Amino acid sequence: MNVALVKNDSGPAASSVFAAAQGRLPGTGKVADIRREAFAAFERTGLPHRRIEEWKYTDLRALVREVLPLAGAPDAAALARARSAIASVAIEGAAKLVLVDGVVAAELSDLAALPSGVTVRTLRAVLEEQGNEARGDLLLTKASDPMLSLNAALATDGVVVTVADGTQLSSPVQLIHVATAGKAARYSRSHLRVGHGARATLVETSIAAEGATAYQANDAAVISVGDEAQLSHIRLMRDAAEAVNVSSELFTVGARSKLSLFNMTSGGAVSRLQAFFTLAGEASELIVNGVNLLRDKQHGDMTLVVDHAVPGCTSRENFRAVLDDRAHSVFQGRIIVRQDAQQTDGKMMTRALLLSDEAEADSKPELEIFADDVSCGHGATAGALDDSLLFYLRARGLPEKQAQALLIQAFVGEAIEAIEDDGLRERVIAAAEHWLESRA
């Protein structure tokens, strides 16, 4: 489409936000140029809206309306509130990388559990490094998307983590985003490189400290998984009820590797995870599982683009949405199989459980196949809980809510069971149970 013709409501406000943020954005010279170009790219569309195909079901212009000013750097009081919020999600024995309102909080982070093969720097430090010619690359990506451009323009900080070749992490690394702001926005960008033959588990969480309300979060992660490496990436999104969270993740996977991504979103008024995967090495396996647990007028979107660039890779996408009240869930899954990518095996399945007549589920699977020897497919279902199963459980003594809860747990269990680590899987099951118990 000709984006130049699109009326841009968010133009003036957004440009003043960008201008006002200048003093807070690390990096000069080439980095600053990249930010300016990225912002110009964002401005060509403004907040994405339904006439942009990829954002058809998640019209941010209607749902969000404006780009909020950048959140201030967290002060001591904000850090104290963040500290108490973290306590509820901290995993014992895990290294913790904590970002508060988009800024790395060293005093809340804990790197003690990291072995010597792991290095952690802040994005801010790297971007400010004089004489580092490659530093601007941290803000560039292959994928182009207005919210990703806005992230490049405004990213204040992030973590840059490298797991050296052959390093095996025995406990997970936690990346915890904490919001403390009211009506303000955060932009973070993090990088993770998992080296050849390395193994790691990254647990990413987004939470709100007390007092954080209608904030906007725009976090990006650029992740590369080397040859013969394994990464399990688990995301638990529990933003404040009025918050907006748009997360972008970009993955490149090497040969004979395994990447598994699990995302569960239960918070936020409006949320989207857009994940772009490039399977760049042969014989690798990608497993993506997603769960949306939404109620009231929550809007949750999971958008996946899987690019099979080489032969012999497997991808599985499996999405479950549980929707109550007037909640709206979106699943978009695109599988691209390049001409060379023979023997690709790519499948996706999305299922929505509608607990209310007013809930809505949209799904848009797309297969773009340019190779001839492939096995690809997709399926989608949407429906209510099965009455005959409910009656069976009730006839055995389970009150209505408990019977529903058991069936809902079984439904989301089909995605959660993909988490291999027992402790983390139990943690996610507990989080889902917590959501079910809070159903009125």
Added chain:
Amino acid sequence: MALLEIKNLQVRVEEREILHGLTLTIDEGKVHAIMGPNGSGKSTLSHVIAGKPGYEVTGGEILFKGEDLLAMEPDERAAKGVFLAFQYPVEIPGVATMTFLRTALNAQRKARGEEEYSTPDFLKKVREISKQLNIPGDMLKRGVNVGFSGGEKKRNEVLQMALFQPSLCILDEMDSGLDIDALRIAADGVNALRSPERSMIVITHYQRLLNYIVPDVVHVMSKGRVVKSGGKELALELEASGYAQFEDAA
């Protein structure tokens, strides 16, 4: 003493009356058989007693231990001791049989104001019962009824009966889809549960089942009513003469 009293029950499904003033009394500690041709309303009656949604009771009443059963939710009825063994037990993928059994048992106990079972006590009890019923341990780890054979599903119903210790068991066509060996195992399980504290309603349209579970009383149902009641010899009479004689009486 009467455990269950059904008086002049009228039930509609989708605007059509299925039970036309059914009256039936089930005595404490007795096994009652209900026989009748297909479509006479036997399953409808069992569903209404258990509280399945979709049935409109337009007249009559059901008293269970003197209380108004129709005013109770299905789970309240279960906690008070009503148990329906389903003709076609449903499969519930993703809910492990053990989890289901423990959740159900504890929900019933909680509703009665009793202490919940501890895990070791519960496991011990389930193991004991499943051994008697020849139910292998790995079956209990699977999803409820998922991949079970017809016989295994029925044995799972009997296992629940033994675990929950209801005061009224309703067995709807327990023999359907079972070969003789499977039927014998299930019937032995049921017979082991006969007691002065427990009544049973055995629903069947074949006399065969009643060779294995011998009733104290036999009722004949036709066209939505109980048209005749008698001793166990009534079942044999029906076997010889068929249901045709009652079609007119109804």
